[in-house]
Amino acid sequence: MSESVSSSRRTLFKRMAEIIGGLVVWGQVRPAPAQQTVSPETGPQTVRVMRPYDAETPVREFTSYVTPNHRFFVRSHFGPPAPELIAEANWRLRVGGLIEHPLEFTLKDLKEFERVTITAVVQCSGNGRAFHRPKVPGVQWERGAVGNAQWTGVRLRDVLAKAGIRPSAKHVQLQGADRPVVASVPLFTRSIPLEKALHPDTILAYEMNGRPLPLLHGAPLRVITPGWMADSCTKWLTEITVQVDEAKGYYMQTAYRVPVTAIQPNSGLPGTSMVPVEAMVVKSLIASPVNGDQVGRGPVTVQGVAWSGEAAVAIVELSFDDGKTWEQARLVGEDEPYAWRQWQFLWKPKAAGAVTILCRATDAAGQVQPQESPWNPSGFLWNGWDRVAITVAS
Amino acid sequence: MMTRSLPLIGLFVLGLAGLAAMTAAQEDDPASVSAALAPRAEGLIVARCSVCHSPDLVAQQRLPKDRWLATVDKMKHWGAEIADDEAELLVRYLSARYHPAAPDHLPPFDHELRKAEPLTQEPADTGPLVGVATRGAGIFEHNCQACHGTGATGGMGPKLAKNPILKHDDLFWETVLHGRGPMPAWGSVLSQQDIADIHTWLLTK
Numbered sequence: 001m002s003e004s005v006s007s008s009r010r011t012l013f014k015r016m017a018e019i020i021g022g023l024v025v026w027g028q029v030r031p032a033p034a035q036q037t038v039s040p041e042t043g044p045q046t047v048r049v050m051r052p053y054d055a056e057t058p059v060r061e062f063t064s065y066v067t068p069n070h071r072f073f074v075r076s077h078f079g080p081p082a083p084e085l086i087a088e089a090n091w092r093l094r095v096g097g098l099i100e101h102p103l104e105f106t107l108k109d110l111k112e113f114e115r116v117t118i119t120a121v122v123q124c125s126g127n128g129r130a131f132h133r134p135k136v137p138g139v140q141w142e143r144g145a146v147g148n149a150q151w152t153g154v155r156l157r158d159v160l161a162k163a164g165i166r167p168s169a170k171h172v173q174l175q176g177a178d179r180p181v182v183a184s185v186p187l188f189t190r191s192i193p194l195e196k197a198l199h200p201d202t203i204l205a206y207e208m209n210g211r212p213l214p215l216l217h218g219a220p221l222r223v224i225t226p227g228w229m230a231d232s233c234t235k236w237l238t239e240i241t242v243q244v245d246e247a248k249g250y251y252m253q254t255a256y257r258v259p260v261t262a263i264q265p266n267s268g269l270p271g272t273s274m275v276p277v278e279a280m281v282v283k284s285l286i287a288s289p290v291n292g293d294q295v296g297r298g299p300v301t302v303q304g305v306a307w308s309g310e311a312a313v314a315i316v317e318l319s320f321d322d323g324k325t326w327e328q329a330r331l332v333g334e335d336e337p338y339a340w341r342q343w344q345f346l347w348k349p350k351a352a353g354a355v356t357i358l359c360r361a362t363d364a365a366g367q368v369q370p371q372e373s374p375w376n377p378s379g380f381l382w383n384g385w386d387r388v389a390i391t392v393a394s
Numbered sequence: 395m396m397t398r399s400l401p402l403i404g405l406f407v408l409g410l411a412g413l414a415a416m417t418a419a420q421e422d423d424p425a426s427v428s429a430a431l432a433p434r435a436e437g438l439i440v441a442r443c444s445v446c447h448s449p450d451l452v453a454q455q456r457l458p459k460d461r462w463l464a465t466v467d468k469m470k471h472w473g474a475e476i477a478d479d480e481a482e483l484l485v486r487y488l489s490a491r492y493h494p495a496a497p498d499h500l501p502p503f504d505h506e507l508r509k510a511e512p513l514t515q516e517p518a519d520t521g522p523l524v525g526v527a528t529r530g531a532g533i534f535e536h537n538c539q540a541c542h543g544t545g546a547t548g549g550m551g552p553k554l555a556k557n558p559i560l561k562h563d564d565l566f567w568e569t570v571l572h573g574r575g576p577m578p579a580w581g582s583v584l585s586q587q588d589i590a591d592i593h594t595w596l597l598t599k
Binding site for chain 1: 444445446447448450451454455456457458461465472473474494540541549550576
């Protein structure tokens with residue numbers, strides 16, 4: 001048999017071409033992750049996990065205000081659902097629980113509601129996990145599990161109003177069509193407090209940057225909770241359940257929680273004092289120059305982005321001397337409530353050699369980006385000073 | 395006569411020395427421990443973990459032994475089919491290779507070591523392989539069904555019942571042994587007899 005196997009390699013490509021028609025079904029069942037990226041270093045995304053596909057955006061892309069769909073970071077627990085579950089002919093959004101009238105919507109039905117567009121940062125709760133010390137388990141995201149996009153859809157509160165919310169309602173549970181490979185793995189079931197669900201800026205999005213929502217970003221419908229981390233932004237949404245309690249299950253009751261007060265690294269889970277990850281914390285990134293760049297002695301434009309959860313960005317500062325002194329950058333470009341703010345700084349390097357550029361932001365509520373974020377067991381909400389190491393040519 | 399058997403004796407002595415070194419190493423040096431356990435452990439990662447996620451998720455972690463133990467436990471609890479002795483070996487291997495002080499980019503094992511050891515040993519004399527459909531059904535259920543669906547009718551992976559690939563022995567074997575796209579390589583997990591059994595069973599579907 002081993003002989004026949006090795007001889008098979010010689011004719012493999014020929015045979016593949018011959019029967020490729022028979023295998024086309026593969027492409028219909030799953031998007032081929034290999035097509036998403038050319039290589040981890042040079043492609044549009046840096047792949048962290050091939051399956052289910054998790055990939056971040058190279059930070060140099062953040063010189064652009066809007067992050068293009070094909071470069072926008074991708075994260076899910078189980079990958080996209082089977083195509084027949086989300087095909088427009090079959091897909092439905094069901095609204096149930098503590099409501100007056102259980103409802104079922106097609107995508108066309110949903111488009112009857114008022115159409116709203118919001119530009120908002122969407123960021124994985126684990127963005128920057130790789131920088132926590134001691135290291136914590138999970139996808140080792142560095143800086144690019146975040147993006148800024150224009151989301152178009154309908155207000156969740158308009159949909160809920162049509163269903164009629166009962167007075168006892170406190171939470172809104174969100175369930176997507178994605179399923180684990182092994183049925184004993186818990187579903188990614190999440191909930192948000194009713195107050196956030198009824199916020200006029202919380203939407204169910206069917207478009208991303210003016211295009212139909214791409215498969216990897218939750219087609220045909222995903223939740224957008226502006227200002228909050230992406231664990232609330234359920235993709236491939238199919239079920240909304242209004243209820244008294246928070247969602248049950250691992251992904252709400254155990255995962256995506258942080259300690260209320262700082263805890264000692266590796267001191268174990270502090271039990272009852274864990275709360276769900278919700279609002280984003282103030283954060284900034286240096287998009288240009290990038291790590292390893294060599295710049296000349298002439299003025300260098302340092303640029304990047306900064307954002308915060310529920311307040312505007314007030315100040316962005318840079319340091320070229322390990323944080324001893326800070327200089328203020330200029331906020332530029334669009335200024336929208338949930339989007340990130342672009343900034344620029346014209347830097348005149350004083351001497352040749354290696355330099356680390358540090359960056360920190362402060363928001364209008366007075367939150368300041370810390371040198372390092374408080375350690376937490378799952379490595380959420382990293383917002384330590386951003387740093388880029390470059391060389392000034394002599 | 396003497397000269398001809400010398401290399402063999404030499405190999406035997408080397409092997410013994412290697413075994414002794416390995417045993418000693420298991421008590422201290424993580425690098426030797428991970429190298430010694432790698433062939434079997436890497437096979438286990440493909441067989442037991444990559445049903446749900448690609449092995450790159452494992453390799454990017456840097457965790458102390460207690461966290462690895464908790465992680466393997468969590469996965470078992472969630473349905474990973476890991477026997478107790480396999481779990482113990484995995485925790486020893488993972489905490490020796492992917493510990494907090496290990497560099498971000500670990501050097502790969504040299505080629506021979508990276509070749510994962512088959513979990514099922516082949517008998518010395520295989521002879522012509524004849525698949526047994528009834529065996530194949532069970533092996534499929536245990537290893538392939540999660541992705542290819544009950545009765546091979548498809549799921550996250552393609553439908554295999556009546557799939558044209560079944561008529562192309564060489565491509566079928568190449569895909570199973572070495573993987574393709576999102577499908578992991580099964581060469582270190584399934585024996586050739588297992589694969590022949592699965593193939594025979596699939597032809598009946």
